[in-house]
Structure formats: C-alpha cells, structure tokens
Amino acid sequence: MKKKPAFTFIDLFAGIGGFHLALHDLGGECVFVNEFEKNARKTYECNFRKTDPGLFENESRATYFWKSIKEITRTGTDDSKPAWKKNIRGIIPKFDILCGGFPCQPFSHIGKRRGFDDDRGTLFNDIERVILARKPKIIFLENVRNIITHDGGKTFATILEKLEKAGYYVNKERDDSWNILWAKHFGLPTARPRFYLVAFRKDMKRLGEFKFPKPITPKGMTLSGFFKDQRWPDRVGRTIRVGGRGSPVYQKPNGEWFVDRRSWDAYIVGGKKHVLTVDEAKEMMGFPKEFDFPDGVTPRQAFKQIGNSVAINVIREIGKEIVKFL
8 A cells, every 4th residue: 555645745846856856755745746848847757757656647737747837827817716726726636835946037146137027037926826726734935045135125025925915924034934055054065055935824833933954064065075086176066057058167378277166067176177977967966866867858958957956955954844843
C-alpha cells in the first residue's frame, strides 16, 4: 500500500522542480504542477515521472501541467468570482502547501524592474486566486531580494496586504514571515541571495512562532571546500549563468588572469581556465547526481534551467521548519 504523505503541495512556476525535490525529501507529495516553458517541462517530467506518476497519468493534471496558469485562474476574463473559483477547484485538488518561485524578472535589478506593470509581474495575481479558491495551510514563495525594495517598497507591501486579506498571517518584520537567505550559508558554493516568504493560514496554531533556519555554513561554502579539491579557488561562486555568452575569464599578456567579478560559469582551476560542466553546475545548486537532463535539452538549455532554479538546500531547510508546524 502507498504510504500516506506527511503533507501535500502544489508546484507553480515549477521550473525543473527544485521545490519538488526538497519537499519530496521531507515526506511531501506533489499533487499538481504547472510550468509553461517547454524545455523545463521535459526535464521536470524526466525526473519526476517515476516518483510521482499521478502528475502525468492523471489526464486532467497532465493537461494543465503545460498550459498557461491563466487558463486555470481565468485572470483577464469576464468570469465572476464564483466561476473562476469553481474552475480552479475543478483543476487543482486540495493541498497543504502552495509553492511558487514566481517570475523574478519584473523585480530584478538586471531587468527593467517594471514590477506589476510587467505581464510576468502580474502572475502574483494568479497565485492570489489559487490561494483564495483553495485556502491552503501554508504559502511558500521565492523571488529575487530586490522585491523588498522594488517601487520604494510598495510591491512588497502589496503582496503582504493581499495575503493578509486572503486570510494569512504575515508580518513585515524580517525572519518572521520573510527573509533574505544566501545559498552559500547552506552548504552550496554559490552566493545566490534570495527572498523567501512563508505565510500561515490564520486558523493555524502558534502563529508568529515560525523562524527561518540558521546558516549551516555561516562563513560561506567555498568552491574548493565543496568540490574537495584545492585546485579550485578558495572562494564562493557568484551564481550560475543563465545566458549563453560565457563569463569573461582570460589570461593577460603578462601572465595574470582576468576573472570577471561575477565568474558565472568559468573559474581558474589548477592554473587553467575551467568552464563549468552541467554536472558541476547542477551540484552547485544542490541537485543530486542522479538528476538528469533528457534528450532534446541541450547543455545551454540545461545551464539556463539550473540558473533559473531555486537553491535546493535552502528550500529543504526552510521546509524542515515548515513541517514542524504541520
């Protein structure tokens, strides 16, 4: 007989399944997933079809795996509130935790920072509709740290206000409902500072007692320490590059090395330029060695998928704290 899961969750804006990996390790079962990018979907299905076959064998869930989330939430239509709620409930089953690394480009300093004026920024409204329709116990979100200061703090205030009105306990004080955590403090050799928010439904006990996890490697995990090889630099990698141009790393005529301060995909290892392999990049973000990229996903696409993913170790440690409340 199938063992009853400790909790259930859904995976929105799922990418290649970082939330899924971490929460599955903690005894959770994913009951619904949505990801619009076709190559990310290939990787997701390749790695989770065996562990969660229901996501792909259930015709209704499989159909909405790849569709725009707006076909589920009906945002942008003339549907009445009862109608779009009914639509969501007919597609997404009941669950305990809503997970979502919703698109960060509208709030990132690298992008144009148009926030809710960007179509991708408005996807938070779709999360809000799922919350209102299904009323899960817990909301677990990830985004770039700039979301805190975007538009003079108005964006962050709006998100907290929407969650509070939806019936969730949120607090603007850091380390209560939200925090900025760095992957390098959780055993991964990449900086990766990210915003994390955990909101609890107001009828749950011990509201206000949740705290984010303490660093596992407070001084920062270095590349040499992570790969257990002193040829690697004794430093923390910045992040995993998601573009295709490569980081500027080259040897000057005088023999010195120029290393782009970001060092996204190349480092000096053993006195030579070393471009990260897909397997190395995968490990740096906390993905297990058995995590695979299927035929049809090129190395360039794999790098982009890894770079757009969440840091697994951080999600897992936050997840441990969440499970204590369940």
